[in-house]
Amino acid sequence: MNSPILIACAHGTSNAQGAAEVNALRDAIAALRPGLDVREAYVDVQQPDLVDVVAGLPADPGSAATADGGAAAGEPAAAGISAVVVPLLLSVGYHVKVDIAKAVKSRPGTAAAGPLGPDPRLAALLDQRLRESGVTDNDAIVLAAAGSSNPNAAVSVEELADQLRTLRSNRIVPAYGASARPSVPEAVAMLREEAAGGAGAGESAGGVSVGGRVVVASYLLAPGFFHDQLAKAGADLVTEPLLPSPVLAEIALERYDAALAAHAVRS
Numbered sequence: 001m002n003s004p005i006l007i008a009c010a011h012g013t014s015n016a017q018g019a020a021e022v023n024a025l026r027d028a029i030a031a032l033r034p035g036l037d038v039r040e041a042y043v044d045v046q047q048p049d050l051v052d053v054v055a056g057l058p059a060d061p062g063s064a065a066t067a068d069g070g071a072a073a074g075e076p077a078a079a080g081i082s083a084v085v086v087p088l089l090l091s092v093g094y095h096v097k098v099d100i101a102k103a104v105k106s107r108p109g110t111a112a113a114g115p116l117g118p119d120p121r122l123a124a125l126l127d128q129r130l131r132e133s134g135v136t137d138n139d140a141i142v143l144a145a146a147g148s149s150n151p152n153a154a155v156s157v158e159e160l161a162d163q164l165r166t167l168r169s170n171r172i173v174p175a176y177g178a179s180a181r182p183s184v185p186e187a188v189a190m191l192r193e194e195a196a197g198g199a200g201a202g203e204s205a206g207g208v209s210v211g212g213r214v215v216v217a218s219y220l221l222a223p224g225f226f227h228d229q230l231a232k233a234g235a236d237l238v239t240e241p242l243l244p245s246p247v248l249a250e251i252a253l254e255r256y257d258a259a260l261a262a263h264a265v266r267s
Contacts, residue, residue: 004111005037005083006256007053009100010221012045018222019046021243022088025221028249041085043099050085054103054110058082082109084259086252090117090219091156093148113259117219118156121247123163126217129239130168138212140171140191142235144184145219146226147176154180160219177226184233188214192234213237221248 008026013019023040030038041053085104087096096115104112116122130141143164145157154174161174171194175187182190191214213236220227220241230238242248 003033003036004081004260005039005057006033006252007039007041007050007083007085008088008252009041009043009050009053009085010046010088011095012042013222013224014045015222015224015228018224018227018241021222021241025088025243025248025252028246029252032249032253039083043095050099050103051106054083054085054107057107057110080109081111081260081263083107084111084113084256086113086256086259087115088221088248088252089115090122090221091115091145091148091153091160093146093150093153097150097152111259111263113255115156116248116251116255118160118163119251120163121251122219122242123160123167125242125245125247126160126164126219126239127167129242130215130217133215133237133239135170135215135237135239136212137169139215139236140195140212141168141173142184142187142191142214142216142233143172143174143219144187144216144230144233145174145176147178147180149179157219164217177229184216184230188216188234215239218242 006029008029010022026038026040030036039053041048041050043050085100087100089095092115100112104110135141143157143161147153157174161172165172171191173187173191175182175184177184195212195214216230216233216235216238218227218230218239218241222241222243227241
């Protein structure tokens with residue numbers, strides 16, 4: 001049996017390190033599922049473009065199923081599906097709801113999986129990055145996401161923030177690199193004012209202590225444009241992005257399997 005192709009679709013970046021880490025993530029996905037065809041695609045900046053990758057898929061979706069319509073051991077049935085696009089993105093946003101959705105709609109036999117976040121394992125990974133950076137309970141944290149004009153993206157980030165709050169007692173404020181408010185610099189300035197006893201301080205400031213630092217937790221996959229901007233936001237410290245970590249590959253495969261299972265229920 002040939003399992004449906006997994007198209008691991010990233011945003012794309014001109015940052016060499018960021019591109020290398022996303023490529024390593026694809027390799028890790030393939031290593032976790034030997035024999036699975038994992039293909040590269042992007043919605044911006046890099047090639048191959050997702051639209052071109054989808055257009056080049058096998059013509060017969062039925063070729064992805066066994067002769068008796070079954071599936072490999074441990075994998076959901078996927079009759080009629082030749083490929084699943086797995087967004088290597090952290091929340092629902094324009095690229096998921098528009099770019100990926102349009103590409104999938106253009107090709108029968110193609111399905112779309114959910115993005116990687118939110119997920120409690122990503123909150124745990126963020127907590128790990130904060131600990132690696134020496135963040136204490138007295139520090140205030142800006143949870144910095146890329147941002148999207150799609151309101152569902154902010155809901156996803158808020159959910160991730162709640163998951164992180166179960167792991168840490170810090171004051172945690174979600175903020176965005178673009179297209180949503182507050183911006184990361186705005187959130188940093190607000191937390192500095194709180195720590196200094198200004199407007200917004202007091203009970204609403206949670207665990208903020210006078211003298212605590214303002215830390216930006218990078219809720220981004222890899223180095224690139226948005227991560228570079230975080231250093232300019234005025235925080236005392238910026239954590240490293242989520243990659244490298246084996247957790248991302250595990251989540252990506254779960255999203256792939258979930259998409260196939262959902263298709264099997266609908267069929």
